[in-house]
Amino acid sequence: MPVSRYDKGTKLFNRQIKYKFMEKMLIPLLRKQKVTLKNFLIMRLTLLLCLFGVLGVQASTYSQNTKLNLNYKNTSIKQILEDVKNQSRVEFFYNNDDFDTNAKMDISVKDGSVEEVLDKIILPAHLQYRVIDNVVIISNVKKEAGNTMQQQAVKGIVTDGEGKPLPGVTITIIGTTRGVITDNDGTYTIDAKPTDKLFFSFIGMESQTIEVGTRKVVDVQMKQQVNELDEVSVVAFARQKKESVIASITTIKPSELKVPSSNLTTALAGRISGLISYQRSGEPGVDNAQFFIRGVTTFGYKKDPLILIDNNEVTTQELSRIQTDDIASFSIMKDATATALYGSRGANGVILVTTKEGVEGNAKISVRYEEALSKPTSMVKLADPITYMQLHNEAVRTRDPLGITPYSPNKIANTINGGNPDVYPANDWYKILFKDQTLNHRLNFNVGGGGKIARYYLAGSVSNDNGMLKVDKLNNFNSNINLKRYMLRTNVNINVTRTTEAVVRLHGAFDDYTGPIDGGTVLFQKVMRTNPVLFPAYYKPDSANIYTQHILFGNYDKGQYINPYADMTKGYKDYTTSQMSAQFELKQQLNFITEGLSLRALFNTNHYSYFDVSRYYNPFYYQVSMYDKTNNQYTLAPINELTGTEYLAYSEGKKDINSTTYFETALNWNRTFNEMHALSGLIVYTLREQLFANAGDLQKSLPYRNLGLAGRATYSYGSRYFTELNFGYNGSERFSKKERFGFFPSVGMGWFISNEAFWSEGLKKNINKLKLKATYGLVGNDAIGDANDRFFYLSNVNMDNSELASSFGTYGNSGGGRTLNGISISRYSNDDISWETAEKLNIGIELGLWNAFDIQADVFSENRYNILMTRSSIPTTIGLQSVVRANVGKAFSKGIDVSLNYNHSFNKDLWLTGLANFTYATSKFRVYEEPDYSSTPWRSHVGYSLTQTWGYVAERLFVDEEEIRNSPKQFGDYKAGDIKYKDINEDGKISELDMVPLGYPTSPEIVYGFGLSGGWKGFDLSCFFQGLGRESFWIDTQATSPFADYHPNNDPDIGKTANNALLKAYANDHWSEDNRNLYALWPRLSQTLISNNVQTSSWFMRDGSFIRLKSVEFGYTLPAKIVSRAKMTSLRFYLSGTNLLTFSKFDLWDPEMGGNGLGYPIQKVYNFGLLLTF
């Protein structure tokens, strides 16, 4: 058999297959019998709409409807077929042995179809043909007939690694040119002899050869090609062969980030080694998790990593909105080599996300729908109203024996006996305001595909998240949180010429929010600050108010108390955000200059806008003025007749608009000499500008700019030895001219031991991969100090400061005098302020064991210096209005991150994967500008973590007044049963000098996660545990101090009177005169904040570590045969849950919320979803 012919045939085939992918949408036309015209039109229309007509190019490539005109005399079949091919673009596939292609014939056709022509050419030659899509396979009738004796139809389905049907797989019988291609549903049928061997091939998959044998059904699962030599990995501004990457980069499969939430950041914790992450609130819209790469090593305002989506710098908010289905790759870059090119902005690490692009082939549509039931992981438990009253009375009397108790025995008795609930209210405000659970919905879809000229990826999503708030029937508006998010993304790649590719990426994300005026978290806080027994949420109308048109909200006295229900229902706030980005990228190969050279330029613009508006009425408050107990009738007295309104007022909220422009151009060179020496080089130039519309002052209104030139050179020898040099040369407008540019080089080396010749096959069986790598370098950071300090080299003067105004004249400052504002300085100029620099060292190992385990481990250290700090040696007597800063701070961090992946298929039906991640990062101050603490060394920050807390050491509660008299003086007024602190420096008083570092840092030092997934046939089950450790947090003593009038920062109820609720835990365990427990959870009760007890101390320190069952998912994928009947490729149903179980030493609230436990709780989610592709 002429091998060369066969080879040519295969090549031909492959080309046709690619061709076929492009036109997947058009295939049905070839199968007229299967697809109606209507279907086609709809599909076509959809595509046109989606792709702005880009796909229109495709139409010309289709050929089968083309009318042919042929007129030949005595011409060879070969030549005629060539002409048919040219006219119709049909490819022919045949074996030279089957017939004589040089045989001459006559033919004349006018406006004939391809079939007509073929009938005329091929049938007379005693040949037969089959049309598969636009491939025509010609074979010899006789030969086929002779073989049919032993031949039988073999059927089967080809699936990918995940069990999804794989259309377009080429199946040929080895030794012949006969072949078929799998259908849309992955099925094929081929006639074969038992001795035939079927060859399955597909781009990107490992080819397989299977002997037919006696089987009539041959199902095949194709495996992803895992040859690392060809795998590429995303690195800064480019891609590198994975084997040659020596930087510390963690790449995660996007599917692992899939959680039933519309916030991606909540999925990060424990999934990615090297990332410290935790979530403090569960309120829709503000539930972003915080995350830091390898912990925090700076004291500047920007501690979180640089986030890039398709090379464009974005905020955490934008990252939180991205759909995992749209992510092509998600990487975090940790060491100097990985981040050096980002120079100025890479010191805190980089998160790099690229979105999917279309691949050549038929349109692949995927739709996902999810329905989630969401409820708090745990709610704070409050004492019952009776206990509240009794202990409130106790709180007054225990501090002042003559004090007036707020509740009479009569009120308490009547409440116990269930008197009229409006007169003797006993509210569970949580129940009154909040539902137990809420439903959220999410839908997203994407389409990808394309042809030779253009490829497209289009995605959209809609999600609707609801809050847990109740809605009052009397209102005709809904004040529950309702957050709708829409997202649309299109990525289109166009091959402009053979060597030029243009990419257009358009992306828009939009939020529409309706919710309570104060926001969910504030409502939760309000409940904690409301007295449960003073008044009901609202009164049932008394006889005088039968015709009243408004809700009779309860309040007391002058109406100065918080009625959270009134605040929740009095109105609503709308906000919308829109974020749009448009990106254009041009890639040009410059092989004509030198081989392997290419140029890339990218322009991106990003616009963001936000506004909110509130509409509300002023609630009418009432209180009971008289109660006729015998008839159980009360009379209400209006409290604010004059200021209450029945109509709505509105207020315009804040507006936030900004725009970012980014330009990047890169020259890339890549070449391998003699198969051994691989060289590459890269030079990148970047410009970035950001403008804020509502900046607040002149200096901040000026554009924010960065400029950088960065480069990389790599060399590797024989895929074994790798070296890499990087640099970033960056400029920032924040610094004076002489300090404006910073140079940040890095160097790395790697040794791929398992690629050495001495690594025997036997060794390879056990240790299939072993690679060592080390990197060292510098990275800069210009986001230092305070975001408000734009230009360190300029002073910032307010020439019209009303805080420094003076008034004179007859009427002084009463409004009639002569007033001039003053002049103030908020920053003194300093042109020496410069870049903060991180010196990073990373040593890593990559280990593959038994072809199943993949382990990556890195040990790192970072030395951060030139950290901007406030000079502490300047006393106040010098009279400066603002602090003076200098680049004097130094910090150090170190740690390890390890990831382990396990992957094994026991057989075609049963597979198991596992993963585990562990990150440990600890930091400490090396040089911290602080007063001379030589006499009280425990006060010094040096040697302690950057998020260490200092506080007093609580010994226990005071036994009696005698002990107080004999103990060092503490804070304010305190009694027996209040906290006794340790006098560390033994100077006879408790003061700042007695504060010592307490517990662990407030940001966890350890974050880990591990999980297992397994599948059997169509079923799959996975679970994932996540935890964190070495974290301390403090119970907020002011917010939880029972009965106290507590006002948090930015309190919307300033001027109102709060009565803190009573935690059940405190009610059960506090010091009292009858039960003098010196180690009680809460000290002696008080109705005011006792300054002695609210100091930061070890008394209220708690261990923040926990481990939780972060997610569980159970899925079922319908067999391909069934779904293919419904014209679908795959259909998967799944049930999943998030935060189902938590294990922690702390039980008052969800430990992940830390000290923020009284806010909107973290949610537990039960989710149902389905994923459909066709």
Added chain:
Amino acid sequence: MKILHKIKIIVAFTILLGFGSCNYLDIVPDNIATIDYAFRNRTVAEKYLFTCYSYRPQVGQPNTDPAMNGGDETWELYETWAPWPNSLIGRGFQSLTTPVLNFWDGDGWVKSLWIGIRDCNIFLENIDKVLDLSDYEKKRWVAEVKFLKAYYHYYLFKCYGPIPIVDVNLPISAGVDEVQVYREPVDKVMKYIADLMKEAALDLPNSAEVMEGTEGGRVDKLVALSMRAEVLLFAASPLFNGNTDYANMVDSRGEQLFPQTYDPNKWKLAADACKEAIDSCHMQDKALYDLVAPMAATTPFKVQTTYRQAICDRWNKELIWGGTNNDCKFLSTNAQARIMRMTPEGLNNATSKWAPTLKMAEKYYSTNGVPIEEDIQWQSNGWYDNRFKVRPEVSAGDEKYYVKEGEKTAYLHYNREPRFYASLGFDKGIYFGNGYYVFPSTVKYCNFFNKEFSGCQFGSGYSCTGYSVKKMHSFKNALDDMNYHVEYFPFPILRLANLYLMYAEALNEADGPSEEVFTYLDLVRARTGLKGVKESWLNYSNKPNKPDTKDGLRQIIHQERTIELAFEGKRFWDIRRWKEIDALNDQPKGWNVVGETTEDFYKVVFVAQVPVKFTVKDYFWPIKEADLTVNRNLLQNYGW
């Protein structure tokens, strides 16, 4: 050759990339405001002048002037969500780690006076740059700023004792040794302040040159001279003059901060300064306020109102320096007693939260112009012993001008000097003014019983002692159910009566009783119809010879100051400079304001929850502990 060409292209490309980078980061326009812009012309320089003034402590503000509510004169109803910071001083909650009313570092309530001093120095350094400023004006402005600089040093001195002197600004880049300044000894600081005030007085305008309409409250010659007299009076007072309590306050240089020997000549210097100031005042037409003609008022009200109007008639001839940086509305709101029933909203408009203690009610003289404990009439009638008891007889006859006719009240409230009735609102006391001027048909009275219009009605906004400060709001104010309409007046930081009493005190301390002393004392007494000191004591006191000795006269002068200047933020400082901090250890008392009946209300109760012991350390604020770690050269005040 070809390779060279390729290299050229690459190099050219790279250069192109680098191009434009030079200017890309230069985004700051030229005219960004810097401190130089503050002295470009007269208009902005005037703003800087006002800036220097803006650091004036809020003298007279009931919550942030330590002297208004930090001593034993008044007591605030303690509301936990926003206690007045000065009440924390009064309650002994001054703190080492977070000092209350921290004029040294500045806190949420008060500004750091060091910043004010630095601004004054910046002004003095740069004012010559202003080209369009006339010489006269420049001289005047410079003198004003010099005075302010001295005044800010003085205020810090009153709070902290000896302080560093910042005559010239240190540059920001100054080394650690340079910025870590020392506290200077008392005498040096006092001399510096007094001299600087004297220097300022030379170029300051006369009182008449200060345009009241636009400049009222600006510093003139009289302010500088009078304030200088006060400074020297402080220097001569026992706290600073030979105070051996602070003998151990020696800093690391070996400098003794408090002079250890008493120097009587300091009193002489103070007396001379007072005399100089008084003479200048007289020359510039200052005099005690003596004229008021309220509508249809009878004599007792005329006398009372004259005294009240000495404070509340704005820019009157007795005023030497009026504070224009606080809103007298807040003061009035907390001083005014409600004299008729208001709707709940109206209750907050006049709270009388700033409540005089029972001690102050006792301080005032009897009708005879002598202390009630010395008055022979009070003794013989048993009024003194029964002063806290309710007099069984109802108010009748002429008493109706003071106590509501037909009502009962304590003995304490009868037979008092006019300043008692002019200064205090008390239960059943007649309250002249506030829109009601015709006696007896319209003029109202107070009722401080629980649930009554003047008293506690709900949980907050009432007097915790059963008294209100009638003196510190204008009789022309009016209250309706929505608003409180206030007649503006600048707070009297200095008035002539004070100067007279200062002079009398200094003279007595220097040379003992003399005619000159009695002249100035009697001038003050005479305004409200009291007879001279000698005559009154001789006739009505059981210690008739008291005015004849230096010690006896000292007591009389001290009490006279306490009465005449009550609630004007003077006694707080007087107690300190007299070294009489023990006075603050009498636990404040008041009537039982939760009582709803005569029997219940007229019980004397303690109003403080916590008895605190004020000791020698409490004469001064602590320097914030953190400041001492920053500047090791600073010496902490004694006892902190």
